[in-house]
Amino acid sequence: MLPLKALLRLYRAHPWLLLMSLAGLMLGVTLVVAIELLNHSARTNFVAARSQLAGEANYRLAPSGGLDEQLYVTLVRSQPGLDAMPQLHAWLKDQQGRSFQLLGMDLFNPGPLRRLFGEQPGREPDFTLSRADSVWLSAPEARRLDWQPGQSRAFMLGTDGERARTLTLTLAGTFEPGAVPMERLLVTDIGLAQSLLGKAGRLDRIVFKLSDAEANTLQSALQAAQGAEFPAQPLWLEPISPALDASQLGDALALNLSALSLLAMAVGLFLVFNAQRFVQSVRRPQLAQLIILGMPPSRVLRWLALELSILATLGTLLGLLLGSLLALALMGQLTQALADLYGPNPIDLLRLSPASLIKALLIGLAGTLAANLPGWWQLLRQSPLELREGNSRPPTHPWQRRGLAIAILLLCALCLLLPQTGLGGALFVAGGWLLAMALALPDALRALLGRLRGHGPLSVRLGVAETQYHLDRTAIAVMALQLAIAAAIGIGVMVSSFRSSVEIWLGQRLAADLYVSAPKGVAGSRGQLSEQSLTAILAEPDVRAASRRAVHPARWQGQPIEWAQMDFIPELKAAYPLLAGRWPATPDEVLASEPLTVRLGVRVGQILDVTSEGGPRALTVTGVYQDYGSDKGQILHAFEGGAVQSLALFSADPEGLSDRLRARLGERVNLLPAPAIHAAALKVFDQTFVVTELLKLLILGIAFVGIGSAFMVLGLARRGELQTLQSLGIGPRHCRRLLVWQGAGLGLLTALLALPVGYGLAWVLIEVVNPRAFGWRLAFEAAPLHAVTALLLAPVCGALASWYAARRVV
Numbered sequence: 001m002l003p004l005k006a007l008l009r010l011y012r013a014h015p016w017l018l019l020m021s022l023a024g025l026m027l028g029v030t031l032v033v034a035i036e037l038l039n040h041s042a043r044t045n046f047v048a049a050r051s052q053l054a055g056e057a058n059y060r061l062a063p064s065g066g067l068d069e070q071l072y073v074t075l076v077r078s079q080p081g082l083d084a085m086p087q088l089h090a091w092l093k094d095q096q097g098r099s100f101q102l103l104g105m106d107l108f109n110p111g112p113l114r115r116l117f118g119e120q121p122g123r124e125p126d127f128t129l130s131r132a133d134s135v136w137l138s139a140p141e142a143r144r145l146d147w148q149p150g151q152s153r154a155f156m157l158g159t160d161g162e163r164a165r166t167l168t169l170t171l172a173g174t175f176e177p178g179a180v181p182m183e184r185l186l187v188t189d190i191g192l193a194q195s196l197l198g199k200a201g202r203l204d205r206i207v208f209k210l211s212d213a214e215a216n217t218l219q220s221a222l223q224a225a226q227g228a229e230f231p232a233q234p235l236w237l238e239p240i241s242p243a244l245d246a247s248q249l250g251d252a253l254a255l256n257l258s259a260l261s262l263l264a265m266a267v268g269l270f271l272v273f274n275a276q277r278f279v280q281s282v283r284r285p286q287l288a289q290l291i292i293l294g295m296p297p298s299r300v301l302r303w304l305a306l307e308l309s310i311l312a313t314l315g316t317l318l319g320l321l322l323g324s325l326l327a328l329a330l331m332g333q334l335t336q337a338l339a340d341l342y343g344p345n346p347i348d349l350l351r352l353s354p355a356s357l358i359k360a361l362l363i364g365l366a367g368t369l370a371a372n373l374p375g376w377w378q379l380l381r382q383s384p385l386e387l388r389e390g391n392s393r394p395p396t397h398p399w400q401r402r403g404l405a406i407a408i409l410l411l412c413a414l415c416l417l418l419p420q421t422g423l424g425g426a427l428f429v430a431g432g433w434l435l436a437m438a439l440a441l442p443d444a445l446r447a448l449l450g451r452l453r454g455h456g457p458l459s460v461r462l463g464v465a466e467t468q469y470h471l472d473r474t475a476i477a478v479m480a481l482q483l484a485i486a487a488a489i490g491i492g493v494m495v496s497s498f499r500s501s502v503e504i505w506l507g508q509r510l511a512a513d514l515y516v517s518a519p520k521g522v523a524g525s526r527g528q529l530s531e532q533s534l535t536a537i538l539a540e541p542d543v544r545a546a547s548r549r550a551v552h553p554a555r556w557q558g559q560p561i562e563w564a565q566m567d568f569i570p571e572l573k574a575a576y577p578l579l580a581g582r583w584p585a586t587p588d589e590v591l592a593s594e595p596l597t598v599r600l601g602v603r604v605g606q607i608l609d610v611t612s613e614g615g616p617r618a619l620t621v622t623g624v625y626q627d628y629g630s631d632k633g634q635i636l637h638a639f640e641g642g643a644v645q646s647l648a649l650f651s652a653d654p655e656g657l658s659d660r661l662r663a664r665l666g667e668r669v670n671l672l673p674a675p676a677i678h679a680a681a682l683k684v685f686d687q688t689f690v691v692t693e694l695l696k697l698l699i700l701g702i703a704f705v706g707i708g709s710a711f712m713v714l715g716l717a718r719r720g721e722l723q724t725l726q727s728l729g730i731g732p733r734h735c736r737r738l739l740v741w742q743g744a745g746l747g748l749l750t751a752l753l754a755l756p757v758g759y760g761l762a763w764v765l766i767e768v769v770n771p772r773a774f775g776w777r778l779a780f781e782a783a784p785l786h787a788v789t790a791l792l793l794a795p796v797c798g799a800l801a802s803w804y805a806a807r808r809v810v
Helices: 002-013 015-054 069-078 111-116 139-145 190-197 212-227 242-247 251-292 297-342 354-380 384-389 398-417 419-452 458-469 471-509 531-538 594-600 654-668 674-688 690-717 719-727 732-774 784-809
Strands: 059-061 084-093 099-105 134-138 152-157 165-175 185-189 205-208 514-517 543-556 559-566 578-581 589-593 607-612 615-625 634-638 646-651 670-673
Touching: 002 015, 002 251, 002 297, 015 297, 015 354, 059 212, 069 084, 069 205, 069 212, 084 111, 084 190, 099 190, 111 205, 134 139, 139 165, 185 190, 251 297, 251 354, 251 384, 297 354, 398 419, 419 458, 419 471, 419 732, 458 471, 458 732, 471 674, 471 732, 471 784, 514 654, 514 674, 531 543, 531 646, 531 654, 559 607, 589 594, 594 615, 594 634, 594 732, 615 634, 646 654, 654 670, 670 674, 732 784
Parallel strands: 099 185, 134 165, 559 634, 589 615
Antiparallel strands: 059 205, 084 099, 084 152, 084 205, 134 185, 152 165, 514 646, 514 670, 543 559, 543 607, 543 646, 578 615, 589 634, 607 615
């Protein structure tokens, strides 16, 4: 262990080297862990909430407007052994604002939901229906909420825009949960739920556990029932999979977060590599002494690998702890963003994933060893004399670096020219562009400093010459700073372009004067306007034109899409500018949204076999329209009748019309003018990217910590030079001022060179990544505020970092 103690003694003499190594790795791992846990928790919570409602069921019957309970009776009698469960569902909020699900089911025959209930030690759960407000909770959840059997609590049913009312529910008992977590789920009997929710004789859905043959048989029975006893209602089985639904959850947000985490890890590894380069320059005499004493270079390398492993393990473990705390702090923001996009989710727990933690641990260890061991081995291949008398400056290999940058750019060009490389190729282009430009930064800085070297007063020329001379020492930290600044600019410009495109799209799409929608239905789904409300609205004399609209879930080639229907009135056609093709002219023709054509390859003239709750249907695509409302893809069809979810009204007096409808219909409808919808949509957009902005600032913080550490270590290495300057009559104050101006100038030059890199990254994200990932094409917006912020922030932070370092070393 003596060699290891000798190696570690260096950090006692130069603690900034240890701090720089640990800080870069720790902060990089922190963001990787935080984002991995956030993505894992969001998807796990989503699947858990949906699994609570589905259990082992793989099909559901859930038409808009619900079902008559007699249909369930008919199916059970006609299909012996049918594994089915009728359900009623509602969202509730308690007095603390937490969301809960209320599930009405057959408690005595749970059917496909039997795995919700685990083994009951010593007793069976007591589902005695002695009270009309009885609900049951899983025992762990009751303990977590501190809710004792017999106690009553008040919940709010509905929201402010609906007919909100208070429900007082009494905990009648608890049960042990089974294979599915029973978090924020209140269970009651279906009969009690009908009374509590005011849905006597109605069901929201029926879930089934069926084989393919049983599903075909049941579908035939449903078609027969639709033609006989229930003629006015489409009855179509829909396959369900909470995991498949979760695969679409927040894809745009998850992609941004994952890219930011990998970028943070890259910046952290840059800083660790930079610190080890300084360690190499300082350790040359010590390594030469170990080899002269008889230790083979391979054994020295093993001790160095052990030292790196200890540092990497310590930094990674600290990163795991801080990452978990950061994820806990950001979980509320992410939950709110996803709730705005996908509706409420009662489960907002942070879930520690062993796989995510192990992944971050391996990335930290493997990244540190891979980044530093080759440099150490190259150094140990020198003779002891070369090690003792060689240059203490870090070794540079400009042609290797330039060759690697050119090779990366060529691979990026290949991925751009080959669309079949898909999203993976697009992400490689984004990462490769950043890495190649970082590798080219030292040459660009050297050339720029060379041009500035002969200009200005003596102090400026001295500062420029010193910065150029020591560029090999600061190159890695400056490359990390450029990576962070360019990424911040690129992502900021992409988000600004996205917001601008959405704003223009909303301005086009919201062409009507007033929009009328029904209160939300079961599980936050779209409700439908009653016939009485619809007749009363259309009979208003101030309604100049109206378009009915409904959106239903559908599937094409197993992929979930949206099937939208509306009246193709002339006033609304201008709100849907076509990118290609023409408007539909026959009942079997539709328009396809741009994401559907880009992601799933749909083309004008193609026939789509679409399955929805109304059954399968062949539809021909006649045109393509721009849409940012759904990344799943959407088809737009002429309204053919059935339930109406919303109305777009054109009127010369929208305010007066809104007042009259509100006085006449009350809370049976939601009335929103176009400006209100526009503002609400942009608020949701901004909320979605709050987490992205926070993490972007953290990455900039990591880079500035790195540049500050680099200046600190550089100051330690330059103590001899600074003493020489002081012996020539330059006082400590002037030396510190020189270092501060060097830091500010280097930060400014790095920010200037990062501007084209950041805008190049923005172009890749907008023109390559977004179309391949989501099918969206965005209008490029320069967003100069991001560039100005970088130009102001970089020199200030560089000056502060060098000022702090100067105070410690001068």
